[in-house]
Structures are given as C-alpha cells and as structure tokens.
Amino acid sequence: MNFPTDDYIILLLGIVSTFMLITFFALLTRSANRVQNLRKIANDLGFEFIDTAPEKIISPLQEQFPLFVKGKKRFVRNILQGKTELGAIKFFDFEYWMTINAKGCIQQTILWVAHQGEPLPQFSLRSQNWLDTIRRPDLAGRPFIISGNDSKQVQSKLDNKTIEYLDTFAGLNIEAASNHLVIYLEDTKSSESLLQADKETYQSLIALSSFLIKLLSDRE
Secondary structure: OOOOOHHHHHHHHHHHHHHHHHHHHHHHHHHHHHHHHHHHHHHHHOOEEEEEEOHHHHHHHHOOOHHHHOOEEEEEEEEEEEEEOOEEEEEEEEEEEEOHHHOEEEEEEEEEEEEOOOOOOOEEEEEOOHHHHHHOHHHOOOOEEEEOOOHHHHHOOOOHHHHHHHHOOOOEEEEEEOOEEEEEEOOHHHHHHHHOOOHHHHHHHHHHHHHHHHHHHOOO
16 A cells, blocks of 8 residues: 655645635635724714623623523624614624534624613514424414513514514514613524625614614503
C-alpha cells in the first residue's frame, strides 16, 4: 500500500489552511459590512447603536421568555435602541451556543419593546406549519398557533383584518408577558433575512409592535 508522502501532506494542509483563512476573512468582512449597515439604519431611525452589551441587559426577558435562557455562551450584539410613544425599543442580535444535536451557534435578530403602560396579555403567537397540521388536525385552516395563559383573550382580538395584516409577517414569532413584547423569526435558519434587513424592514417591525401593543392594551 502506498502512503502519502510528506509533500502531499504539506500540500493538503496548505489547501485546508488557505480555505479556512478565506472563510474567516469572508466572515469578518460580512460582519463589518453588517455593522456599518446597522449604524446607518440606527442613524436614519434616530436610534443609538451599541456594538456589544453584557448578557444582563436582557435579564428582564430571561425571567419571562424561554428563548433567552437557551444554550450557553449567550451574547448580545449590534443593539439599536430608541424610544417610541409606547416605550423603550431595542433591536439586537442574540447569539447562543447549542451543543445538543451539533447545532452550534444560533443567531437571531430580536425586537424588544418595554411597554410603559399596563401589563400585556401573556401569550405566544406563531405561524402554523405543516407539522402542526399533522400533530393537531383540529387546527387545520388556522393561520396561527396561539398559546399562553391569555391566549383566549388574544384570540378574541384577531378579526379578519388583523389576521390579514399579521399574515404579511409570516414566519415571525410574537410573544408577550408582563410589560414586554418580543418579535423574532421562528425558524432560526430563516433569521438570515432579518440579519440582512434594510431600514424599511425595521420600520415595518416598529409599526407592527406599535399596532400589537395598542391592540393588546385595549381591555374592552
């Protein structure tokens, strides 16, 4: 049996090293471009931009939403923060590491509104997928899955016009508890679309959060 010579091994190592360097610098360039884009979006929106923040910045969310205690080595980056008539608002990239099933690092862009009015109903709303129709045939025909302590209250507010509006944001996960509203993409693989979003996308999400808070704050 012929074994590879030292020259072949060196050549192979060189090719692998070159590929890894190219990938590394491509990721650095992509990250730098994203930060530059987010700085511009923050400026256009009149928001403040912060590169990184300690995990404790999301401690109010960790007390209410399971997403923010997932995995290990959690990071909060690329924060756009400002204020609206309804409360403080933040967009940020949330990263966490999952070792189970070799998922590795998962990154999602989050919209968080800290509502300054009455507490919001506690619920989670997401678009229905094909697995839901298999697991729960009784849900067939419903565009959304709603769960949580106040799901019936939220369901009662979803008239046809509201459902049509929410359906334009298909794939988003919407959750509320206490005075906090969070919006993010349900499918982590699809989060790329939010990571590369433009100013108009951020504006539409701000408008969505404002609509939801006004809708949910109506106790009639």
